[in-house]
Amino acid sequence: MTFANVGTLGAVPGKRDELLAHLTARNTALQQAGCLAYEVGVSDDEPDTVFVVELWESADAHQSSLALPEVQAVIAAARPILSxxxxGFRFHVVGSPLKD
Amino acid sequence: MTFANVGTLGAVPGKRDELLAHLTARNTALQQAGCLAYEVGVSDDEPDTVFVVELWESADAHQSSLALPEVQAVIAAARPILSxxxxGFRFHVVGSPLKD
Incomplete structure (x- = not known):
């Protein structure tokens, strides 16, 4: 069952774009781990926040991905610039009006 | 620029699955209006809540979709069973680690 992980990450003031760069750097390990979508963005309303929408093949795929060296490297790089x-929230996808 | 609208909708107790049915009913107008993804789901942690992740071609496409008769019909059907x-939150997508 598709799993959604949706979140906001506060950045240290002035470091949002650096955090964005870490989160959007090409990471082929994610797809191999079952990541279906990983959209990262910003909002003028919250200038020190990075927004993330992730879709995964399963909650287990997401959980397992956190142990990957490539993901651990991103976490380590991001940690000093997180506020x-x-x-956010997590849920299990049941359906979509775009599909039968 | 891809626009993300992510939200939680509280349902009147006992009406979550009815709300789910309204939100997942096939709606071809959404794609025509610029909807790229519309994932609807649930979480055991919040049994009276429906979760939604929407991706749109632009914020304008999302805003315009709210006036469509097909969307107004869903809103009208859902309103009596919303708590x-x-x-949730909205943001503009800047990038993805899944794509160059």
Whole structure:
């Protein structure tokens, strides 16, 4: 069952674009681990926040991906520029009006 | 620029699955209006909540879609079974680690 992980990551003031760069750097390990979509963005309303929508083949695929060296490297690079403010939610996809 | 609208909709207790049915019913007008993805789901942690991730070709495409008769029909059907509790956020997609 497709799993969605949707979140906000607060950046240290002035470091949002650096955080964006870490999160959008090409990472072929994600697809191999079952990542179906990983969209990263921004909003003028919250200038120190990075927004992420992730879709995964399963919750297990997402959980397992966190142990990958490539993902651990991104986490290590991002940690010093995270403010410690997080938001978001996780859910299991049941359907879509775009598909029968 | 791809626009993301991510949200939670509280359902009147006992009406979550009815709300799910309204939101996942096949709706060809959405794609024509510029909807790229529309994933609807649930979480055991919040049994009276429906979760939605939408991706659109632009914020304008999303805004315009709200006036479509097909979308107005879904809103009208859902309104009586919404609890009035909402969450979520909107952002502009900048990139993805899955793509160069």
């Amino acid at each position: 410690g403010t997080y938001g | 009035g509790t909402y969450g």
